[in-house]
Amino acid sequence: MKPCPAFKETLLLDIYGELDHDHLSDWERHLESCEACRREKDRLLSMLHTVKTGLPTPSLSFVAAEKISGSVMRKLVEGRTDARWWQLFAGQHRLVPALATTFLVIAVSTWFFLREFQPSHPFFQNAAHITANEQMPIDDLEVIKNMDLLKEMDTIEKLVTFVEEPEYGSLNDYERQCISYG
Amino acid sequence: MPASIVDQEEQERDAPGGRLTMVQKDEALVARAQKHDQQAIEELINRYQDRAYAIAYHMCSGDSEEAQDMTQEAFLKMFGSIGKFRGTSSFYTWFYRIVVNTCLDERRRRRRKERIFSFRRPDRGNDDPAKDVFEEEPDRRGDANPLDVLSGEELGREIRKAVQSLPEKQRTAFQLKVFHGLSIREIALVMNLAEGTIKNHLFRATHFMQKALGQWMTP
Numbered sequence: 139m140k141p142c143p144a145f146k147e148t149l150l151l152d153i154y155g156e157l158d159h160d161h162l163s164d165w166e167r168h169l170e171s172c173e174a175c176r177r178e179k180d181r182l183l184s185m186l187h188t189v190k191t192g193l194p195t196p197s198l199s200f201v202a203a204e205k206i207s208g209s210v211m212r213k214l215v216e217g218r219t220d221a222r223w224w225q226l227f228a229g230q231h232r233l234v235p236a237l238a239t240t241f242l243v244i245a246v247s248t249w250f251f252l253r254e255f256q257p258s259h260p261f262f263q264n265a266a267h268i269t270a271n272e273q274m275p276i277d278d279l280e281v282i283k284n285m286d287l288l289k290e291m292d293t294i295e296k297l298v299t300f301v302e303e304p305e306y307g308s309l310n311d312y313e314r315q316c317i318s319y320g
Numbered sequence: 321m322p323a324s325i326v327d328q329e330e331q332e333r334d335a336p337g338g339r340l341t342m343v344q345k346d347e348a349l350v351a352r353a354q355k356h357d358q359q360a361i362e363e364l365i366n367r368y369q370d371r372a373y374a375i376a377y378h379m380c381s382g383d384s385e386e387a388q389d390m391t392q393e394a395f396l397k398m399f400g401s402i403g404k405f406r407g408t409s410s411f412y413t414w415f416y417r418i419v420v421n422t423c424l425d426e427r428r429r430r431r432r433k434e435r436i437f438s439f440r441r442p443d444r445g446n447d448d449p450a451k452d453v454f455e456e457e458p459d460r461r462g463d464a465n466p467l468d469v470l471s472g473e474e475l476g477r478e479i480r481k482a483v484q485s486l487p488e489k490q491r492t493a494f495q496l497k498v499f500h501g502l503s504i505r506e507i508a509l510v511m512n513l514a515e516g517t518i519k520n521h522l523f524r525a526t527h528f529m530q531k532a533l534g535q536w537m538t539p
Contacts, residue, residue: 150523154497156504185530189498192472192479193382198373202388206373207365210395214361217400 141178142168149175153182346411353402365395368412371500372419378495379423381484390426394419413509416502420492420510482532486525493518494525 141149148165151157157165169176198206281288349367352360372394376387398418405414483491492511496502504522508515 147519147523150526151519153526154504154522182526182530185526185533186498188475188533189479189483189529192475193378193483193499195374195377195499196384198370198388202373202384203366203369206369206388206392206395207362209392210365210399211358211362213396214399217396218356 141175142172145172145175149179149182153179153186342412343410347407350402350405350407350411353399354405361399368415369395371412372415375416375419375496375500376423378483378499379420379427379492382480386426390419390423394422397422409509413506416496416506416510417512420496424488424492478533482529485532486528489513490521490525490528493521494529497522 145165145168148157148161151161152165169179346364346367349360349364353364369391373387373391376390376394377384380386380390394415398415405411483495486494489511493507496507496510497504502510504515504518507522508518511518513521
């Protein structure tokens, strides 16, 4: 025997305890007269009872409960600390843009300062920062550095001149011409 | 089995001395938790962790370790976004929605992972999703009849298998109703669906379970 199709929804609402009082009295009257619906209601209630008892929900042990609450609290505190640090950089105070602007201003000021600065302060007048007027010409410095070599070269030149000179003295152009024409 | 929200609310409302109802107490605690009051946060955890665990336990196919992880994650998600809670719905329906969504997300993530790596483990395809809960929960009744225990275990496996075979929404609605005693209106708020849709899911799930467990029912 099948339950009455007209009361299908009412039956399901009843077994779940969701039937309102307006429909409850009609449904109870129907149940008294309809055995099929009564049996179906019993079957469904029995099924729900079996499901509930067959898969019991274990309660959370004290240790597990402590573990969960402790872990959640710890992570929340850690998260809040991280968030506070992050707040400094990206939050209300906007530290990152402020720092970036400061560095930019410093960089631009330094560039202008170095570009326009004429080093006259005594601090800058060390060996590495000699002014143009006082700087020794590079050529002179080269001469001083290679003085020994230049002296040797001068000696060699004198020697060559002496070796190449003839016994009877040096000839001028006229004498060379006379010799060549016989 | 944790008491349903409705029962507890009625108990608190009817209690002598004009105590606050559960919802009002929740509102007060939430308001304090939004201002990072440690005591209020702890009280909310103590108040809801049993029920959150119970929901997670059934949604995680009876895996208690996973259920504990999901409970913890749901709490962290809830406190992470508690500042956005405006009180348009009850706190517990909002929190239960977070618990349900956390479990469903994990389940989907796991299924995706299993689908990707299933070709590596072809011999594990016949895993019975129903086997875990009773293997984890030993029968503590020392004087229990072994035959009864055995048939009880088998029944438990059948129920678990039947529940797991339900489509996701039908399963969630059925579990919230049968195991946690939420009303259709509360389930609709938790699942963010219309009450009519929840009724439909619930009725389909009931008929399916009735057919699946037919052999265990007394005629």
